[in-house]
Amino acid sequence: MKSEERRLRTFQHWPDSAPVSPTDLAAAGFFFIGPDDRVECFCCGGVLYDWFAEDNPLAEHKKFFPGCPFIQGQNIGNQQMPRAGEIQDCVDGQFLGMLQNLGMEEAIIEAQPEYPEKVTEDGRLSTFLNWPAYAQVSPESLARAGFFYTGQDDYVQCFCCDGSLRNWERGDDPWVEHARCFPRCQFLLQSRGRDFVNSIQDTYLDSPESNICQPENPPVIPQAPALNTEEQLRRLKEERVCKVCMDKDVSILLVPCGHLVVCAECAPNLRRCPICRGVIRDSMKAFLS
Structure with a gap:
């Protein structure tokens, strides 16, 4: 651009x-x-x-x-x-x-896919060999919507935007969930068009957030080793720093996602949570002890 x-x-x-x-x-x-x-x-x-x-x-x-x-x-x-x-x-x-x-x-903005080796639908579909039987969405529909299987539970990731989704239920439409959680994905916009994405965003703007939307990367399963006191204090300090300006302490709780990651000066300029990319419908002052 x-x-x-x-x-x-x-x-x-x-x-x-x-x-x-x-x-x-x-x-x-x-x-x-x-x-x-x-x-x-x-x-x-x-x-x-x-x-x-x-x-x-x-x-x-x-x-x-x-x-x-x-x-x-x-x-x-x-x-x-x-x-x-x-x-x-x-x-x-x-x-x-x-x-x-x-x-x-x-x-649509030109960008390189995060996983170029999974650009083809067949390539993505081949990752679903161990797709869990309890998952209620077909691998074919997920692969068609740009997702490949990560091998963890029912986590899938988009080859283009790296957005990950899980907790699939019967009746979920991968295209709809893709548009709701990751509306700026280039593959999504190219495949379905901006009108489709905007209509999905408008439909879910006033609806409760689903637990299907996840941060861009699935959580790491192996348990990390115990941290010493100095490292714990350092990480605690990092957690309290605004994730936008990286300067002031966090003080605004984002609604409805509940993330406490921005300061009072940065919050008014945000329309989506910088952590989960969920739509911000309200915010409130948080007081940290």
């Missing part, structure tokens, strides 16, 4: 009611992720939404994410849009020729 033109192409489904121009947003480093008017910086990953007509995207970017290398003017490879009449496809914020024939796949 270092190309301004490529960022601009992601706004194919930008809502007509949004008062800010996609051209200005792309120039300010943002690309469209949805739902609604959510955009994300290609450089720092900052997310902004709820735009007003008087908002200046570049000024808002600098206000909320002043440490972004793009905002600071560092050479991070940004490719500006050709100017001086080379692009004539924007009229009153609506796109014409440039987006009429654009497939959704062209608007």
Whole structure:
């Protein structure tokens, strides 16, 4: 997404009611992720939404994410849009020729899969030889949705985004769970499209979180050796440091996932938990003794 033109192409489904121009947003480093008017910086990953007509995207970017290398003017490879009449496809914020024939796949972030050796569906399916009999979802449907079997319980992982899922129940749809837990997976977006992912996110936004969503990597089963007092104190200190700024102590409890991993200054800028990637619907002040 270092190309301004490529960022601009992601706004194919930008809502007509949004008062800010996609051209200005792309120039300010943002690309469209949805739902609604959510955009994300290609450089720092900052997310902004709820735009007003008087908002200046570049000024808002600098206000909320002043440490972004793009905002600071560092050479991070940004490719500006050709100017001086080379692009004539924007009229009153609506796109014409440039987006009429654009497939959704062209608007998805390019990234290398985490497990390139499992890119093929047959390759993923071959990992399910010891799939437990109690698991209620078929290996075929899991492999088709991008997952391979880890060999632990009913843990599966996506070959592309490395997201892991478990605790499968009868009736679970691997595509739906993939979209609900890991909505930014490139394979998912390429296979089902952003509209499908957004619809799943909207459907489950106000629903209780399922225990099927897991952190990106399954837990390590072998028990770790006992830690000495000094190491315990060091780890305890690390656990109390904000996982976003890595500076201030954690003080905000995220709802509904319950993770206590961010400070009061970083929490307002988050829409998803940095640990489990679950949607943040509320937060509360935590007091550590």
